[in-house]
Amino acid sequence: MTKEFLSAKYDADTLTVDYVAGDGSHLLRSGGTVAWRFNNPGNLRPGKKGVLIYGAIGIGDTKTNKSFLIFSSYEEGRKQKKALLRSRYNDRTIYTMLTGIDDGKGKLIYGYAPKTDSNDPEKYATVISKHTGLPTTTKLSSMTDAQLESMMDAMEKHEGFHGKKETRKEKEVPATNIVVTDGAKPKADLPVKVEIAGKAHETKTDKSGRVPTIVHLTPGEQVKIFLTAVDGQWKKAHEFVMAQESKTLALIHSLDIFSGTTEVKKKGETKAPAAPAARTPTQYVVQPGDTAGRIAKDFETTVAELQRDNPHIKNIARIFPGDKLSVHGKASAKQAKAGGATKPAPLPQAPKKSAPEKKPEPPKQAPAKPAEPARSKEGSGAPLALIPVDQKRAPWMAVAIEEAKKWAGKTESTITKTSNYHKLTGAGFLTSLEGKDNAWCASFVTYCLTNAQPAYSKWKNSFRARAVALDATFVEIKEPVYGAIMLQGTHHVAFVYAKDGDSYACLGGNQSDQVNFTPFKKSLRFFVPIAYSEFAKKEIKDGKSLVNHSCADLNKAFGISLHKKEGDATR
Structure with a gap:
């Protein structure tokens, strides 16, 4: 596989995993064994039912009521298995890693392949010993990386990753993803008509302006997209032919209808003087x-x-x-x-x-x-x-500012008690904001985007900073605008707020364990939601420059007392 997949779902009836890439394309993988279908050479399971671990992109429930993690690639699955062995099982021997350890009451717990899960740990340990040449009493902590890799090779074979190769099947299916926007804001709950090969289907956009994904099941078929015009009639907004590549696009729909409660003044009616309005x-x-x-x-x-x-x-x-x-x-x-x-x-x-005036009859074929x-x-x-x-400029920034004021200098140890941004944005398997393994900058950005009015969509694997650059529903822009998502390297995201000398003052989470303003200037890329991209490009074209504010002044104005970390680290 050459693409990086960001989410996955499993259909137990057809034994098929549907992997979804950032460009919206799908990879359908069937046959083989569970370990191969799920890119899970270690047959790793969720720590809790239905809860992902870091690095996994989905969970597959089999017909035998067993759940296994799905990874984006074989390499990622093997990487996470190695991390698990080096953390949870590093102080165990080969044998006790598999069987589990005594809980003090005569019960074995925390085994990698215990008898209680229909395994034969003694046979399994012997297989590893023969392959590696190491006694079953060897502690994992004493193994070199090469020896651990050799043990993993033996485990991979024993877990069945390489079985049933003749039944393996993969099919890549491209798709088109559409977001309807006025150029700055997504158009939620908007009637849309999709016509495929002459057959029409009426639907609506979701709260983030997205039209249901159009999968290219039959390349060569013509697709037409219709939106409502000012007269209420359907008007063709876009058409394309299903091709072999996926695409994501924004359709501009600038019509806004504002409703107000009024009554029409009747003929001959005399109104009493109105009371002063509230x-x-x-x-x-x-x-x-x-x-x-x-x-x-x-x-x-x-x-x-x-x-x-x-x-x-x-x-x-x-x-x-x-x-x-x-x-x-x-x-x-x-x-x-x-x-x-x-x-x-x-x-x-x-x-x-x-x-x-007499109101015209609405057309029957279009929404009222x-x-x-x-x-x-x-x-x-x-x-x-x-x-x-109607304020179009980066509506999510109002949410970010509210959060900055709400927490005003508090650190993640306090924030996580009531506002675990991971959990609030669908990544509940990260149960805390604290610790180096729970980086929350991306989840903070996601929270602000999805709680804006209107709501903007989040990128797939939105708890990962680097994933914003992989998702086609986010567009990279050549220079920053107010509210743009700043990606530093591959590991940190925040919102561009202003200029601070030759740096950018960025408002974000997980900055010195806080929500605060921090300057950044190296290895930066900038992104905006596709629904906002036309507005952002116009701002750049019109020369709308960022205002100047120092992070020190901003933090002081917002009551944020900076938390100093060792070595003046910002994250």
Whole structure:
């Protein structure tokens, strides 16, 4: 196999493992033995039922009610087996490794191949001894790496990895993955029509804007994708021919329909003077380059009112990107110009005649279109439908900022008690944030992406930093923008927040065991979700540069007291 597979599922009825690569292609592997199908030469099992161990990409349940781990490759499976032998069994002999050790009550526990699991550990130990030339009383800790590898070869053969070679089958199946977006935000729950070889199927995007994967079962067949237009009719958005390679693409759908609760003013009706309206705030997320004065001007309010309405901000003159403000200005219902927000098409005026306009019948073949609410002229006393501020710039950064403020200098030993980001993002087999084997930078980034409004998809194996570069639903960009995912080497990810001299100030988790701002400048690559890629590319084209903030000032402003690690390590 040349591709790195990031997830896998097993069908016990057909004895087939479905491996999925970062580009969306599938490898169907059947026949052979469980050890071969699962890339698991040691027949390793989950520590707990249904719980992965680090390095595994899936779990296969057999018809005999046994569960085995699935690895991305033979090499990875063997690597994890070696790690297990050197950790859990290193102080055991060949024989006690297999049988288990006495629990003090006459019961053998923690054996690699105990009798209680239908094994013959004595025979197994003899096989290893004959192959390696080592007595069964040899401790693993006394073995050289070469001797351990020799023992693993014997175990691999005994576990059946090389059996039934004549029945082995592999078939690579390409696929197309589609994300529907407005260029910056994924379009969730959007009606989509997929037509394959003339046969139509209607579906919807998921919460991250993804269309169900289109598997290329019959190369050469034509596929058409339809989205709804402004008139509610289906409009062809893309077409392609099933080919031998996989692809991932973003379809732009810029139509937004905003609903507001209004009632149409009836003919001859005289309205009593309206009571003073309750002050309903607009929630605004501070963008790079914003100042309190600029925000006040855009929303037709004052800096003093901004300070009064946001007591959680100690000094409104010192606001930072990602801060959330409640704005009660006269223009709270208008579209703010700050922060790169875009203005949606205005809602139509209410008809000047007494009778409301007749609504057209929606087409039968397309989903029903929400009725557009009427809007009055300012001061007429007629109902008003409010359009929310549409802020497109890196919505996940608001989540990251909230987490930074929430933990404000606390270390992972405290954070893990209530916010194990591994568990919160589906990697619950990593039961803690503490320790070098539980690196949580990627799970923190994933948490922010998937809890943004709207939610963005996570990459496969999202607890691994390097996997972001392997997943086609994340796009590499040539230079960073605010909120871009920074990948340093292959081992650390964080969000780009600002420039700090000749470095980038990055907000992330697992930085000195905290959520904090840390500078990075070497071996960096930058990625954004594919749903956000058009907006990011436009920012780069338009020369939207990062603002300047030092990490020291940012940490101080957010109440983060840096935790010093040995050698000033940042992770």
